[in-house]
Amino acid sequence: MSHNSHSQFEVPLNEKVKSLPGFFGIHLEKQAPYDVLKTESGIEVRCYRPQTQARVTASGEYKDAQKEAFNVLAEYIFGENKKNEKIQMTTPVLLKEISKTKEWTMTFILPPHFSISSAPKPNDKRISLHELPVHLVASISYPGINTPEKIAEYTEVLKKWLKKRPWYIPLGDLQSAQFDGPLTIPFFRKNEIHIEVKHLH
Secondary structure (H helix, E strand, C coil), rough: CCCCCCCCCCCCCHHHHHHHHHCCCCCCCCCCCCCEEEEEEEEEEEEEEEEEEEEEECCCCCHHHHHHHHHHCCCCCCEEECCCCCCCCCEEEEEEEECCCCCEEEEEEEECCCCCEEEEEEECCCCEEEECCCCCEEEEEEECCCHHHHHHHHHHHHHHHHHCCCEEECCCEEEEEEECCCCHHHHHHHEEEEEEECCCC
């Protein structure tokens, strides 16, 4: 199958029917498993279990890069892989900007039973598979349509919260996390900002 930056991935009809509850923000997809360690001022510190992730990087403006990256990863989980295996969707979908270069890395979290060795290998070489061990994440949630402005706004709130709690050391880049598709009514959409942290004991 040929790939280009303007490829339009068409979701199968049966998957569109399944996604109808998502119109009202009802999540049928499984979430990446975690335990909540702390809740304060609308912010959670979570312990996520090991994950196998599929990642792709796309360049361009936020909306265009997001769409391209999503299409590439959606093809992979709908069977465009070495095993022609369909993979269950798991939320959230993670997105982070790379050093303000107008490049964005999107991550799909694979179901927990997959490891790096058992996950189907992608046909598209733009996709890379990664394993993440148990890790802590500080997160803040907010509703509505996700935009770069909203991401920046809530990123700042989370950064300020962490700055006042120096026993949480931020690791890596902040990521936006989305739980809903574009058909979900904006009022029902759930978004989060995630940052991996280390807890000083």
